[in-house]
Amino acid sequence: MISPVDRIIVPLDVPDEAQALETLDKLPKVKFWKVGLELFVSCGPAILQHLKEREKQIFLDLKFHDIPNTVAGACRSAAKYGVDLLTLHATAGRRALQAAREALIEGARVAGVEPPKSLAITLLTSLNSRDLAFDLKVPVELPEYALNMALLARESGLSGAVCSPQEVEQLRRVCGQDFLLVCPGVRPTWAETGDQQRVMTPKAAIEAGASYLVIGRPITASDDPPSAFARICEALEGV
Ligand code: C5P
Numbered sequence: 001m002i003s004p005v006d007r008i009i010v011p012l013d014v015p016d017e018a019q020a021l022e023t024l025d026k027l028p029k030v031k032f033w034k035v036g037l038e039l040f041v042s043c044g045p046a047i048l049q050h051l052k053e054r055e056k057q058i059f060l061d062l063k064f065h066d067i068p069n070t071v072a073g074a075c076r077s078a079a080k081y082g083v084d085l086l087t088l089h090a091t092a093g094r095r096a097l098q099a100a101r102e103a104l105i106e107g108a109r110v111a112g113v114e115p116p117k118s119l120a121i122t123l124l125t126s127l128n129s130r131d132l133a134f135d136l137k138v139p140v141e142l143p144e145y146a147l148n149m150a151l152l153a154r155e156s157g158l159s160g161a162v163c164s165p166q167e168v169e170q171l172r173r174v175c176g177q178d179f180l181l182v183c184p185g186v187r188p189t190w191a192e193t194g195d196q197q198r199v200m201t202p203k204a205a206i207e208a209g210a211s212y213l214v215i216g217r218p219i220t221a222s223d224d225p226p227s228a229f230a231r232i233c234e235a236l237e238g239v
Contacts, residue, residue: 004236007206008229009034009059009085009182011216017043021050026225032084034059034214048081058083059182059214063121065089068096072103075118079107083116085182085212087162090120090149097156119182120153120161122146143167147174154179165200165208172209184214188232191218202232206239 010027011034012020020039024030033056035047040062051058060083064074071092078086088100100118108115122145123132129142138145150161150171160180163171168181175181187199194217202213215232222228 004233004239005029005031007210007212007236008032008202008232009212009214010219010229011036011061011214012039012047013216013220014039015042017047017050020047023220024050024054024056027219027229029226030056030219030229032057032059032212034061036061037063045081048083052082057085059085059087060116061085061087063087063089064100065092066096068092068099071096072099075100075103076107076110079104079113079115080111082108082111082113084114085119085180086116087119087121088158090122090153090158090161094152094156097153097158101157117159117180119180120149120158122149122153122161122163125164125185143170147171150175150179160211164198165205165210166198168205168210169208180211181209182212182214183210184216186210186213186215188218188235190231191222191228201235203235203239206236 009032010030012023014020014023015038033051039047048058060078064071104115104118132138132142146167153161154175162182164185165183168183171181183205185196185199186202186205187193188201193199205213219225219228
């Protein structure tokens, strides 16, 4: 069984290196950190180096989306950093996803590190069914679309997908036990929901089939981040 502390990924949702280091110092027990676009664009790979020096696991959430050749190049470069998880948009299509997979293996081999696990973004949760139907002109229901995108990612050899806790049970059933499912939108009962609309508790999300949980503000914006993290870990003990 995976221990709770290994399942919780905390996003470094801060604008610069100094604030990122402050957050890392505040939460020494967190083992897995997510670096997104804001921080990576601001301070580049230096942040990954800091995380490596502290022997942390890294989820590089840059959501690549481009033609196969460009996605492959970005994946080859990212793999060299020795990150553990990485995201790309499933809507880049089958050829881009397959090229990404091969490039991750190749980049990691050249650098002598393990290849990152690749996660598909099925559909941004900021998009609702109205956006899908009227703006994007996609003629299928939103849950079916997200599921199809996850299946496309699996068929193309990706390791998993990012999904909302509401989708996790169905995706786990359809995509099988080996597919990684990473869920943001998780809130302990004692935390504010903030702008997350459809939330689930950490325990319920893991029981529904999530492999990892991305939990930010309930930990980072709490008055006492280390005890908020400890409290969430406790709630997952034995799950
Ligand atoms: O603070 P909070 O727990 O809401 O942070 C969740 C993290 O997961 C943020 O970094 C957010 O950008 C990310 N995320 C999300 N919903 C998605 C994909 C990523 O909240 N669908």
